Amino acid sequence: MPSTHDFGFTMDTLEWKSWAPVLDLEKATPAEIKVLEESHPKAKVNPYYLLLVQEAEVLRQRSKLFNTIMYGPRGASRAERELAATAESKLNGCPYCASVHAQRYVQMKGDADLMQHLLDDGVQTPMPARARAIVDYSVRLAATPSAATGADIKRLRDEGMSDAEILDITLSVAMFANANRLMQTLGEAVRP
Amino acid sequence: MRDVIDDLAGIMPGSPLDVLRALRPDVRASIQGSEVAIFKGESGLTMAERHAVALHVAELNNDAALIAHHRGKAGDSARLPAMLAHATMLTETPDQATPEAIAALLESGLAPRDVVMLSQLIAHVNFEARLLAGLRLLEAA
Numbered sequence: 001m002p003s004t005h006d007f008g009f010t011m012d013t014l015e016w017k018s019w020a021p022v023l024d025l026e027k028a029t030p031a032e033i034k035v036l037e038e039s040h041p042k043a044k045v046n047p048y049y050l051l052l053v054q055e056a057e058v059l060r061q062r063s064k065l066f067n068t069i070m071y072g073p074r075g076a077s078r079a080e081r082e083l084a085a086t087a088e089s090k091l092n093g094c095p096y097c098a099s100v101h102a103q104r105y106v107q108m109k110g111d112a113d114l115m116q117h118l119l120d121d122g123v124q125t126p127m128p129a130r131a132r133a134i135v136d137y138s139v140r141l142a143a144t145p146s147a148a149t150g151a152d153i154k155r156l157r158d159e160g161m162s163d164a165e166i167l168d169i170t171l172s173v174a175m176f177a178n179a180n181r182l183m184q185t186l187g188e189a190v191r192p
Numbered sequence: 193m194r195d196v197i198d199d200l201a202g203i204m205p206g207s208p209l210d211v212l213r214a215l216r217p218d219v220r221a222s223i224q225g226s227e228v229a230i231f232k233g234e235s236g237l238t239m240a241e242r243h244a245v246a247l248h249v250a251e252l253n254n255d256a257a258l259i260a261h262h263r264g265k266a267g268d269s270a271r272l273p274a275m276l277a278h279a280t281m282l283t284e285t286p287d288q289a290t291p292e293a294i295a296a297l298l299e300s301g302l303a304p305r306d307v308v309m310l311s312q313l314i315a316h317v318n319f320e321a322r323l324l325a326g327l328r329l330l331e332a333a
Contacts, residue, residue, distance in 0.1 A: 001288065002290075003287040003288065004286070004287040004288075004289060005287055019291040019294040019295070020294050020298065020304045020307050020308070021304045022304075051304075051308060052308055052312070054304055054305035054308050055229075055233075055235075055305055055308045055309050055312060057225075057229040057233055058226065058229045058230055058233065058308075058309065058312045059312075060225075060229075061222050061225035061226040061229050062222070062226055062312065062316075064218065064221070064222040064225070065218075065219065065222035065223060065225075065226060068216065068218040068219055068222065069216075069219060072216060072218065072219075074215070075215065075216075092286055092287065093286065093287035094286075141322050141325060141326055142322065144252055144253055144283055144284050144318075144321075145252070145253045145254035145255070145321070145325075146253070146321065146322060146325035146326075148325060148326065148329060149329070150329055150332055150333045152329070153329050153330060153333040154333060157333075163208075163212055163330055164212060164215055166326075166330060167212055167213070167215075167216070167326070167327075167330065168216075170322070170323060170326030170327070170330070171216070171219060171323065173322055173326070174319045174320070174322035174323040174326070175319060177315075177318045177319055177321075177322045178315040178316060178318060178319040179315075180286060181282050181283075181286050181311070181314065181315045181318060182311055182312070182315050184286050184287065184289055185281070185282050185286055185289035185293070185294075185311060186294065186307075186308075186311055188291075
């Protein structure tokens, strides 16, 4: 049976093609333009956002949620939020999400070799104990229904994570339970 | 401000989880904003259809609080079975997505914006289920 995993996983920049009609930017209302501009720097030329903006208020709220979870100050490091997001994207089979967030992880001074192995070999690839604890918690919380347990929380605390950091990793996993499902069911990754 | 997650997780004002969540006020505001936009906004999907799809996603995630939140407001329609089948695929096997699944929803009479609303709704309830699961673990540990 074909799967969205079949495309393969890469840190190269990918494009995305919508399977449903998107908004024609020339027909966008000022309110829709504003939501696009608040959502992402390139949203006005990105078919994903031009699709989602057809429910503008839903996109506006979701973009606020996404941006504060991934880029908000303090708490878990941005690299560790991106690690959780990329591990889940690999697990669920969203090559587009994985490529974007693998790149961000490496930009945030994450370990490029670790990320390449995660994309090539999967979430079980060997990694240092703290990253291992984050990835294990992320993939168990990502399952339907969640398979995460108190032992996962204990391991994160034993690795020195505060509850504020664990909440941020939890939010990143929850956000990518959302993001993967939109990206991989409303369209597909395309090589430029 | 409190949000729907505080209500569903039974987070009391001043409790450790309330204090922890207060570190991210924008998260609370935009979760509540999403909840209102998805379940109370004007849409080609009826309120009863939206809650029925949310109830189904809550059941697939085995989340009793989310199930109770939607059960009383869910209702049936002729096109609901197709929406529930789409919700099952998105929730359990999103890697089985195909362009044909989207084409079928459009052919069944959903407008493109209705497909967006349906997908956002399913994704939102999946978000809530993971956040609730994580918060309960943090509270118990």
